[in-house]
Amino acid sequence: MHFASDQNLTLPAIAAPMFLISGPEMVIAASKAGIIGAFPTPNARTSEILDDWMAQITTTLAAEPNAAPWAANLVVHRSNPRLAEDVACVVKYKPPLVITALGSPAEIIEQVHSYGGLVYADVNSVAFARKAAAAGVDGLVLVGAGAGGHTGQIAGFAFVEEVRKFWDGAIVLGGAISSGHAIRAAEVLGADLAYLGTSLIPCEESLAVQEYKQMVLDAGAEDIIPSNAITGVTANWLKQSLINAGHDPDNMGGPGKINFADPQNDRKAWKHVWAAGQGVGAVTQNAPIADIISRMGAEYDDAIKLPAFGRNAGDDNDQR
Numbered sequence: 001m002h003f004a005s006d007q008n009l010t011l012p013a014i015a016a017p018m019f020l021i022s023g024p025e026m027v028i029a030a031s032k033a034g035i036i037g038a039f040p041t042p043n044a045r046t047s048e049i050l051d052d053w054m055a056q057i058t059t060t061l062a063a064e065p066n067a068a069p070w071a072a073n074l075v076v077h078r079s080n081p082r083l084a085e086d087v088a089c090v091v092k093y094k095p096p097l098v099i100t101a102l103g104s105p106a107e108i109i110e111q112v113h114s115y116g117g118l119v120y121a122d123v124n125s126v127a128f129a130r131k132a133a134a135a136g137v138d139g140l141v142l143v144g145a146g147a148g149g150h151t152g153q154i155a156g157f158a159f160v161e162e163v164r165k166f167w168d169g170a171i172v173l174g175g176a177i178s179s180g181h182a183i184r185a186a187e188v189l190g191a192d193l194a195y196l197g198t199s200l201i202p203c204e205e206s207l208a209v210q211e212y213k214q215m216v217l218d219a220g221a222e223d224i225i226p227s228n229a230i231t232g233v234t235a236n237w238l239k240q241s242l243i244n245a246g247h248d249p250d251n252m253g254g255p256g257k258i259n260f261a262d263p264q265n266d267r268k269a270w271k272h273v274w275a276a277g278q279g280v281g282a283v284t285q286n287a288p289i290a291d292i293i294s295r296m297g298a299e300y301d302d303a304i305k306l307p308a309f310g311r312n313a314g315d316d317n318d319q320r
C-alpha cells in the first residue's frame with residue numbers, strides 16, 4: 001500500500017524517526033509541510049507522556065486538512081518492556097503509519113490493521129526484508145549504507161534493486177538522502193518514498209541542542225565514523241562528538257553492550273555522542289522544517305527537468 005500525492009504529500013518523503021531528536025513539534029511541522037512526520041515512541045520518557053504527545057499530534061493535525069499523514073516508530077524488540085503500553089497508545093490514537101524497528105513486526109500487524117493503519121518495517125539487510133515481507137507488512141524501509149544512527153551496510157542502489165525482485169509493496173529508501181535531487185533519484189531507482197534523517201537534525205523544530213545542529217552543518221562525509229562501540233550495534237557518529245566525549249575515533253574498540261531494553265541507559269550514550277550519516281555534506285539549513293522541505297521541493301522539481309542522457313540525444317536527433 002502506497003502513500004501518494006492524494007494524501008497531501010508535497011514530496012515523497014518521511015521525516016525519519018530519530019532518538020532524542022523528533023518530538024511532537026517536529027512531527028506536526030513535517031506533516032504540515034507535506035511530508036510524513038514520524039517519531040520513535042521511546043522519545044516520550046513514559047507512556048503518559050506518549051499519550052500526551054499523540055493527543056497533541058492528533059488534535060493539531062485534525063485542524064489541518066492539508067496535512068500529510070503521521071507515523072509512530074515502535075521498537076518491537078522483545079526486550080522492550082514498554083511495547084504493550086506503546087501499542088495500546090497506537091491503537092488509541094491511530095497513526096496512519098507505524099514503522100517497526102529492531103525486531104519482528106509480526107506481533108503488531110493485526111492491531112494496526114484493525115484500525116486501518118499501515119505497517120512498514122525498518123530493515124537493514126535483504127534477509128530481514130524477506131522476513132518482514134513474509135510477516136505481512138505493507139511496506140519496507142530499506143536503511144542503506146551511509147545512514148545516520150544504526151546504519152545499514154548495503155548501498156541503496158543495490159538494496160532497492162535486490163528487494164524489488166521479490167517485493168512489489170511500498171519501499172522507503174534511507175541513507176544519505178539529503179536533497180531533492182536525491183529524493184528523485186530514490187524514486188527513479190524504484191523506491192516510493194525517501195527517509196530523511198540527518199538532513200532534518202538541524203531543523204528548528206528538532207530537539208537537538210544547537211551545538212549538535214552546528215556540528216551537522218559543519219561536517220562532511222569524512223567526519224562520519226561507523227562504530228559498534230557505543231551501543232553494541234554499528235552506527236554512524238559525528239567524529240567531533242566522539243572526540244568531545246573522550247573517544248579516539250581511530251581506535252574505537254568495541255563492540256559495546258546491546259541494551260534495547262533500557263532507553264534511559266541509551267539516552268546517556270546518545271546524549272553525548274551524536275549520530276549523523278554520510279549525507280551531512282549536503283546539509284546546509286538550520287531553518288524551520290517547512291523551509292527545508294520547500295528547498296528540497298525546488299531541487300526535486302529541478303531534478304525532474306534534468307534530461308536523461310539517452311533521451312537528450314534522441315531529442316537532438318529528432319530536431320535535426
Ligand SMILES: Cc1cc2nc3c(=O)[nH]c(=O)nc-3n(C[C@H](O)[C@H](O)[C@H](O)COP(=O)(O)O)c2cc1C
Pocket residue numbers: 016017018019020021040073100101122143146147148149150174175176177195196197198199274275276277278279
Ligand atoms: C540521531 C539519529 C537518531 C536515530 N534514531 C532512530 C530511532 O530511534 N529509531 C529508528 O528506527 N531509526 C533511528 N535513526 C535512523 C533514521 O530513522 C533513518 O533510518 C536514518 O537517519 C536515515 O539516514 P540519513 O540519516 O542518512 O538520512 C536515527 C538516526 C539518527 C541520525
